[in-house]
Amino acid sequence: MTQNLEAFDCLVIGAGTAGIPSAVTSARYGAKTLIIEKQATIGGLACDLSNFALCGVYCNDQSDFYRFVNPGTITEEIISKLTGKPETIRNLKIYRYCPHDLRNVFKSMMDDCGSGLTVLTRSQVTKITCQETYHRCTLQTPQGEKVIRVNAVIDTSGIGALKDCCNLISYSKIPDELRQMGGICFHVSIMKFNETLQSYRRKFLSVIYKAAENGDLPEATKLTSCISLNQSTLLFKLNLPTTFYNDRTAAELCHRIFDIICANDDHQQLLLSYVSDKLHYRDSLRPQGEYLLTEDDVKTGRKFVDVAMRGSWPIEFWNSQRCMIIPVGNNDGCYDIPYGALTLSEKYRLYCAGKTLCAEPMALAAARVMGQCFAMGEAIARKAVK
Numbered sequence: 001m002t003q004n005l006e007a008f009d010c011l012v013i014g015a016g017t018a019g020i021p022s023a024v025t026s027a028r029y030g031a032k033t034l035i036i037e038k039q040a041t042i043g044g045l046a047c048d049l050s051n052f053a054l055c056g057v058y059c060n061d062q063s064d065f066y067r068f069v070n071p072g073t074i075t076e077e078i079i080s081k082l083t084g085k086p087e088t089i090r091n092l093k094i095y096r097y098c099p100h101d102l103r104n105v106f107k108s109m110m111d112d113c114g115s116g117l118t119v120l121t122r123s124q125v126t127k128i129t130c131q132e133t134y135h136r137c138t139l140q141t142p143q144g145e146k147v148i149r150v151n152a153v154i155d156t157s158g159i160g161a162l163k164d165c166c167n168l169i170s171y172s173k174i175p176d177e178l179r180q181m182g183g184i185c186f187h188v189s190i191m192k193f194n195e196t197l198q199s200y201r202r203k204f205l206s207v208i209y210k211a212a213e214n215g216d217l218p219e220a221t222k223l224t225s226c227i228s229l230n231q232s233t234l235l236f237k238l239n240l241p242t243t244f245y246n247d248r249t250a251a252e253l254c255h256r257i258f259d260i261i262c263a264n265d266d267h268q269q270l271l272l273s274y275v276s277d278k279l280h281y282r283d284s285l286r287p288q289g290e291y292l293l294t295e296d297d298v299k300t301g302r303k304f305v306d307v308a309m310r311g312s313w314p315i316e317f318w319n320s321q322r323c324m325i326i327p328v329g330n331n332d333g334c335y336d337i338p339y340g341a342l343t344l345s346e347k348y349r350l351y352c353a354g355k356t357l358c359a360e361p362m363a364l365a366a367a368r369v370m371g372q373c374f375a376m377g378e379a380i381a382r383k384a385v386k
């Protein structure tokens with residue numbers, strides 16, 4: 001009976017930042033690959049309009065050069081297809097990009113895989129029965145339930161989706177004191193200029209901080225940051241406790257802040273051009289795999305024999321007071337992410353990548369950035385299908 005089921009070499013759960021590089025790599029290696037995404041669109045957080053900076057792409061040493069931390073990998077390939085530019089922000093090197101362009105790059109990379117890669121959106125895995133030779137997976141798709149056979153599974157869902165469909169892996173909750181703030185964003189377009197964009201930016205931020213001090217806005221809005229997205233639009237990012245806010249209340253707060261900004265602007269030439277409908281989490285349940293990447297591994301820049309890829313982004317931990325940055329304290333400013341931290345069970349060929357990697361909360365606060373998610377996705381797919 002099971003022999004008649006459609007068979008795939010590799011199933012990737014989540015068509016996001018780590019998942020797409022994973023699925024593309026798997027298909028390029030000749031493995032018949034299925035990528036499954038619960039949303040209607042692909043791209044995950046990297047294609048969300050709150051993002052503008054790919055972190056963990058370049059080495060963060062003191063040189064003036066933008067050297068790739070994982071040269072020759074899919075991260076470098078993705079960057080070569082975008083039209084953004086490298087920048088240094090607070091001594092950290094980033095690649096400034098447009099999320100729309102990245103979605104197009106992702107799409108064309110997936111299309112180029114032809115029939116080797118099947119993409120299912122608005123779909124989820126509901127059950128995985130693991131066996132040593134293959135797994136029997138039940139999928140919920142818009143066309144109804146479907147059962148397939150797969151050889152290897154890579155969880156890149158960002159939330160540990162395997163937890164709900166496979167009982168072989170243990171997960172732990174992040175203690176409340178180590179939970180990071182989540183993020184939501186909105187865009188304000190200026191329709192008619194009376195000042196420069198930078199002076200609007202300073203003025204609006206000072207209005208927000210003052211309102212937070214007076215108690216007219218919640219305390220957490222003091223952590224709001226703002227950058228210019230293009231010549232007429234400002235991108236505001238709020239950092240909010242995920243224990244208190246949800247998608248709806250966070251979006252309502254964005255609207256309230258915009259009203260306060262408007263009330264303090266004499267010219268009324270402002271447009272709320274975009275409000276995200278999601279409060280994005282920086283962290284989630286931690287899966288237990290073959291190796292737990294530790295805070296010390298990151299801080300000391302530990303090197304591993306079974307290195308999958310390298311990280312350069314420091315620990316960037318958003319607590320309720322501020323963003324705490326702890327640098328990598330060795331010469332090259334890099335740490336290894338070993339295959340063990342991306343391997344949930346070698347015996348059953350269950351893997352993970354992206355922010356679902358096996359890491360202590362502080363190590364996750366460094367490893368999770370997008371450039372590193374691309375490289376993780378690629379590295380673990382190579383292992384899964386070899």
Ligand SMILES: Cc1cc2nc3c(=O)[nH]c(=O)nc-3n(C[C@H](O)[C@H](O)[C@H](O)COP(=O)(O)OP(=O)(O)OC[C@H]3O[C@@H](n4cnc5c(N)ncnc54)[C@H](O)[C@@H]3O)c2cc1C
Pocket residue numbers: 013014015016017018019036037038039042043044045046051052053054055056123124125156157158159161182183184280281282353354355356368369370371373
């Ligand atoms: C507020 C905030 C700001 C950030 N800022 C930056 C930044 O400036 N620069 C940077 O480099 N990084 C930043 N990051 C980090 C980075 O964006 C994420 O850590 C990274 O994108 C995570 O990639 P991922 O592939 O693990 O998850 P995602 O990109 O979220 O992809 C997961 C995908 O899986 C799908 N999915 C979930 N569950 C299921 C399921 N059951 N079945 C099928 N599909 C499922 C989701 O819909 C999604 O498409 C930020 C993160 C946050 C929260």
